[in-house]
Structure formats: structure tokens, C-alpha cells
Amino acid sequence: MVSKDIATVLTQHPLGLVFDIDGTLSSIAPTPDEAVLYPGAAEHLAAASKFAHVGVLTGRAIADVARIVSIEGLTYIGTHGLEWCDGLPSTHPIQLLPEAEPYVEPGKELMDLAEKELVPQLPGLVVQRKNIGGTLHYRLTEDPEAARQLILDTLKEPAARLHMHIDEGKRAVEILTPLTINKGKALRRFVEHFNLKGIIFAGDDRTDLHGILEIERLRQDGYAAHAIAVQHQDTPPAVLKHADTIVQGVEEMIDLLGQMTISISKTNV
Numbered sequence: 001m002v003s004k005d006i007a008t009v010l011t012q013h014p015l016g017l018v019f020d021i022d023g024t025l026s027s028i029a030p031t032p033d034e035a036v037l038y039p040g041a042a043e044h045l046a047a048a049s050k051f052a053h054v055g056v057l058t059g060r061a062i063a064d065v066a067r068i069v070s071i072e073g074l075t076y077i078g079t080h081g082l083e084w085c086d087g088l089p090s091t092h093p094i095q096l097l098p099e100a101e102p103y104v105e106p107g108k109e110l111m112d113l114a115e116k117e118l119v120p121q122l123p124g125l126v127v128q129r130k131n132i133g134g135t136l137h138y139r140l141t142e143d144p145e146a147a148r149q150l151i152l153d154t155l156k157e158p159a160a161r162l163h164m165h166i167d168e169g170k171r172a173v174e175i176l177t178p179l180t181i182n183k184g185k186a187l188r189r190f191v192e193h194f195n196l197k198g199i200i201f202a203g204d205d206r207t208d209l210h211g212i213l214e215i216e217r218l219r220q221d222g223y224a225a226h227a228i229a230v231q232h233q234d235t236p237p238a239v240l241k242h243a244d245t246i247v248q249g250v251e252e253m254i255d256l257l258g259q260m261t262i263s264i265s266k267t268n269v
């Protein structure tokens with residue numbers, strides 16, 4: 001059974017359900033390529049998409065997301081909101097926000113620098129390139145905290161010179177654009193694109209906080225909106241503070257997704 005608050009949102013038409021991937025639909029894995037959807041997640045997402053607009057909203061590039069969530073009929077929003085795809089990228093074009101274009105080259109330059117300077121010094125470092133910028137994963141390096149510091153020290157000056165932004169994720173340093181586009185802005189775009197009346201967003205990490213705070217603003221604007229935080233050991237306190245519902249780990253999230261899907265299908269009989 002879903003809570004009364006979630007049930008109220010689920011009765012809205014049109015309805016949107018948007019999910020972060022890593023740490024929300026997929027348990028954190030040692031490397032990005034090893035991440036897979038939690039058992040049951042794909043079936044629930046496909047079932048929910050018969051009754052609602054379902055989106056995934058992730059820091060991953062869309063080309064990479066499609067390997068993990070390969071479900072036609074969903075909306076794929078990648079690279080923290082910079083990329084949008086109306087279906088799987090094998091059948092739909094990936095649209096890059098025009099204002100992001102000028103940062104393709106600077107992002108590439110920083111990733112090239114990271115490969116040249118950091119990879120030889122940090123065995124185990126995983127360099128994940130994206131259409132714009134990318135992510136440096138230091139989880140598997142010998143001394144992750146020292147690796148984190150070396151990455152930040154090495155990239156600070158070149159990133160400032162190239163007007164790129166550096167942020168941090170789970171055991172990862174992210175090379176981003178300085179644009180103020182984030183998961184909150186992308187969530188608002190999703191709501192307006194489908195003219196939604198109700199929206200639920202679920203996430204677990206610091207970049208998801210933008211989405212969770214946007215849910216508060218959407219509610220103030222009259223939408224039925226609900227934010228779910230997936231709690232892990234390292235979940236930022238602000239994510240928990242601003243969420244409407246907290247679930248413990250990915251397993252509970254997938255369980256809740258299943259209950260939400262049953263609830264929507266009953267509403268739509």
C-alpha cells in the first residue's frame with residue numbers, strides 16, 4: 001500500500017514519474033559499467049509507463065543510460081539535464097541543449113588532461129567521458145581520499161581557465177558546465193513538456209537535491225507533487241530533510257515503485 005499522500009498524486013492526469021538511476025533504481029556498483037537495474041525495476045517502469053509519463057533523470061550520458069535502462073516509451077534525460085531523448089537513443093535523436101554546445105570542447109580538453117596527468121598516477125581511476133565533460137571515479141584507487149585531493153588539485157586551475165565547473169558525487173569528481181541547468185530545471189521542463197498535473201521524483205544524492213527542491217516549488221505552484229529520498233549511509237542530510245518520503249535503500253525503492261504501479265493501474269481500470 002502506498003501512503004495517502006502518494007496515492008493522491010497518483011490519481012492525477014496527466015501524471016509523471018521521474019527517477020534518478022544510480023543509488024535509486026540501481027545499487028551502487030564498484031565501476032559505472034557494472035551498474036544494472038535492481039531486479040524488478042525494469043518490469044515496474046514498463047508497467048507504469050502504460051499509465052504515466054515515466055522519465056529517468058541522471059548524471060550519466062544518455063548513450064550510457066540506455067545500456068542500463070533499455071525500455072522504449074520512457075523519456076531519457078542525461079548529463080544532469082543537458083541531454084534529452086524522447087525514447088531510446090537507438091530510435092530517437094539525443095537533443096543537447098543549445099546553450100551547452102560551447103562547453104563540448106572545454107569539457108573534452110579537461111578529460112584529455114585527466115587521462116594524461118591523472119591516469120598514470122592513479123591506478124584504478126575510471127575515466128568516464130560524456131558528450132560534455134565527464135566523471136572521474138576514484139572508488140577503486142589505492143587511497144581514495146588522496147586520489148580525490150589529487151584530482152581536485154590537478155583540475156582546479158585548468159577548469160577555472162576553461163570556465164568549467166567541478167562538483168563531486170559518490171567517490172567521483174564530475175566535470176560539468178557552469179550553466180545553471182540541473183535536475184530541478186530538467187524536472188520542471190518535463191512537467192511543462194507533458195502538461196502534467198501530478199509528479200513524483202525519486203533520488204538519493206546531492207545532484208538530486210535540485211529535483212527534490214523543485215518538487216517543493218511545483219507544489220507551491222499548484223501541482224500535486226511528491227519527492228522520495230532513497231537513504232544510504234552517505235545520503236546528504238538536505239536530501240532527507242526536503243523529501244516527503246524516505247525509503248531505506250534501493251530495494252525499498254523498487255518495492256515502493258511496484259506498489260505505485262499497482263495503485264496507478266487500479267486507478268486506471
Ligand SMILES: O=P(O)(O)OC[C@H]1O[C@H](O[C@H]2O[C@H](CO)[C@@H](O)[C@H](O)[C@H]2O)[C@H](O)[C@@H](O)[C@@H]1O
Binds near residue numbers: 057059061137139
Ligand atoms: O544522477 P545519477 O544517476 O545518480 O548519476 C550520478 C553518477 O552516477 C554514476 O556514478 C555512481 O554510480 C557508479 C555505479 O554504481 C559508481 O561506481 C560510482 O562510484 C558512483 O559515483 C555514473 O557513473 C556517473 O556518470 C553519474 O554522474
